[in-house]
Amino acid sequence: MSTARFPNPSAPISLQEPIQVLLLENIHASAEKLLAAEGFVVERLAGALKPQELAERLRGVHLLGIRSKTTVPEEALAHAGGLLAIGAFCIGTNQIDLPASNRHGIPCFNAPFSNTRSVAEMVIAEIIVLTRQLFDRSREVHTGQWRKVATGSHEVRGKTLGIIGYGHIGSQLGVLAESLGMRVIYYDTMTKLPLGNSRSAASLGELLAESDFVTLHVPATASTHMMMGTAEFAQMKKGACLINASRGTVVDIGALAQALRSKHLGGAAVDVYPEEPETNSDGFLTELQNLPNVVLTPHIGGSTEEAQESIGREVATSLIKFVRSGATTGAVNFPQVEAPLIPGTHRILNVHRNIPGVLRDINRIVSDLNANIHAQVLSTDANIGYLVMDLDQDVSAPVCDAIAGLNSDIKTRIVS
Numbered sequence: 051m052s053t054a055r056f057p058n059p060s061a062p063i064s065l066q067e068p069i070q071v072l073l074l075e076n077i078h079a080s081a082e083k084l085l086a087a088e089g090f091v092v093e094r095l096a097g098a099l100k101p102q103e104l105a106e107r108l109r110g111v112h113l114l115g116i117r118s119k120t121t122v123p124e125e126a127l128a129h130a131g132g133l134l135a136i137g138a139f140c141i142g143t144n145q146i147d148l149p150a151s152n153r154h155g156i157p158c159f160n161a162p163f164s165n166t167r168s169v170a171e172m173v174i175a176e177i178i179v180l181t182r183q184l185f186d187r188s189r190e191v192h193t194g195q196w197r198k199v200a201t202g203s204h205e206v207r208g209k210t211l212g213i214i215g216y217g218h219i220g221s222q223l224g225v226l227a228e229s230l231g232m233r234v235i236y237y238d239t240m241t242k243l244p245l246g247n248s249r250s251a252a253s254l255g256e257l258l259a260e261s262d263f264v265t266l267h268v269p270a271t272a273s274t275h276m277m278m279g280t281a282e283f284a285q286m287k288k289g290a291c292l293i294n295a296s297r298g299t300v301v302d303i304g305a306l307a308q309a310l311r312s313k314h315l316g317g318a319a320v321d322v323y324p325e326e327p328e329t330n331s332d333g334f335l336t337e338l339q340n341l342p343n344v345v346l347t348p349h350i351g352g353s354t355e356e357a358q359e360s361i362g363r364e365v366a367t368s369l370i371k372f373v374r375s376g377a378t379t380g381a382v383n384f385p386q387v388e389a390p391l392i393p394g395t396h397r398i399l400n401v402h403r404n405i406p407g408v409l410r411d412i413n414r415i416v417s418d419l420n421a422n423i424h425a426q427v428l429s430t431d432a433n434i435g436y437l438v439m440d441l442d443q444d445v446s447a448p449v450c451d452a453i454a455g456l457n458s459d460i461k462t463r464i465v466s
């Protein structure tokens with residue numbers, strides 16, 4: 051059984067209790083199944099929590115699971131002395147204060163490509179829906195109007211798809227679009243391998259000027275904040291369509307609504323918004339409502355049963371591996387260590403401030419107890435060091451106590 055020592059005196063929690071897991075935002079049951087099979091106690095909620103409520107709910111919680119809607123600010127982490135790790139059961143991790151989480155010794159894991167295909171398939175559907183104005187025709191027939199028109203409807207074959215952000219989703223989408231006969235260009239701040247016949251545009255401006263469809267697949271960062279506004283829409287071809295299934299902060303919604311109302315753009319499909327409801331029972335308003343040829347979806351790009359089931363398994367597995375062995379492979383904000391457990395040894399995990407002399411202090415503590423270090427792996431970043439140490443004698447409790455007394459200590463935990 052494991053014991054944990056945490057620097058936050060307000061919430062010392064012993065891992066001798068069962069591991070407590072809080073899963074928010076309707077995380078797939080595949081995660082609960084794996085976590086419960088480990089003997090962890092899992093509480094699953096349907097919606098997101100506001101930061102204040104989250105801070106209160108985190109007391110006594112060892113593992114937190116969220117999706118894109120739960121903001122995890124430093125204030126919530128500061129009160130969560132027992133929190134060992136966070137699982138983002140999605141791709142984006144912009145909703146978590148990652149530097150603060152790192153400073154508090156809390157690794158964050160995500161599922162970097164379990165919903166990639168789902169997003170790419172939805173965007174392909176939207177390209178065709180937009181170019182054939184299918185939702186408008188469908189609404190008309192639903193309300194008894196028969197408007198059989200070809201004007202403004204086109205095939206996608208031979209049209210140009212401009213992909214902004216040629217990462218996992220963007221590049222997968224490019225492959226699917228080429229199979230429909232589309233010409234694919236992309237713009238990315240990193241040099242990327244062009245798949246198929248796609249090619250890199252020399253600039254964002256060139257991509258905007260050449261594309262019949264512009265689709266966004268960038269993360270929410272300072273460089274992508276409002277990257278599509280009035281000036282960028284003006285650079286797009288008349289009648290071109292915009293698709294945003296990345297993050298709501300990337301597009302100026304007011305400017306998009308104006309470009310649609312003025313008929314400069316021929317349509318848009320939007321899946322993500324600057325402000326999104328926390329639960330399915332909350333209402334929602336956006337300036338884009340009721341504009342012609344505008345497809346609005348409630349952030350469902352990654353919401354397929356296949357993706358959610360796979361994400362549930364992937365992130366739950368990372369969390370379990372971290373609890374059981376301290377493995378941080380794949381953590382988005384943490385030094386990476388993955389060392390196999392060695393039978394007959396006793397593992398201690400230590401997160402410390404990255405200052406000189408920490409390893410010397412820890413090794414002296416071990417040596418003063420006449421123990422031998424069987425294996426020791428240290429990985430660091432600018433702020434913290436993460437040490438995995440296997441001892442050949444069971445002196446973990448006194449070693450842990452002594453390490454917790456060092457002024458460098460952030461989090462120390464006995465694994466076995």
Ligand SMILES: NC(=O)c1ccc[n+]([C@@H]2O[C@H](COP(=O)([O-])OP(=O)(O)OC[C@H]3O[C@@H](n4cnc5c(N)ncnc54)[C@H](O)[C@@H]3O)[C@@H](O)[C@H]2O)c1
Pocket residue numbers: 141142162163165166169214215216217218219220237238239240267268269270271273274295296297321322349350351352353
């Ligand atoms: N709608 C949904 O349900 C849904 C589902 C999954 C992911 N997403 C969003 O999609 C984003 C992209 O996912 P991904 O898996 O393809 O990520 P990724 O990290 O594989 O790719 C992102 C690409 O954007 C590029 N990039 C970053 N800043 C840029 C900039 N200023 N200009 C141009 N390119 C830039 C990066 O270099 C990278 O190649 C995620 O961060 C997430 O926010 C949304």
Ligand SMILES: O=C(O)[C@H](O)COP(=O)(O)O
Pocket residue numbers: 117118119139140141142143165349350352353
């Ligand atoms: O980042 C992601 O993977 C997507 O935005 C999906 O988020 P969700 O799990 O909240 O639907």
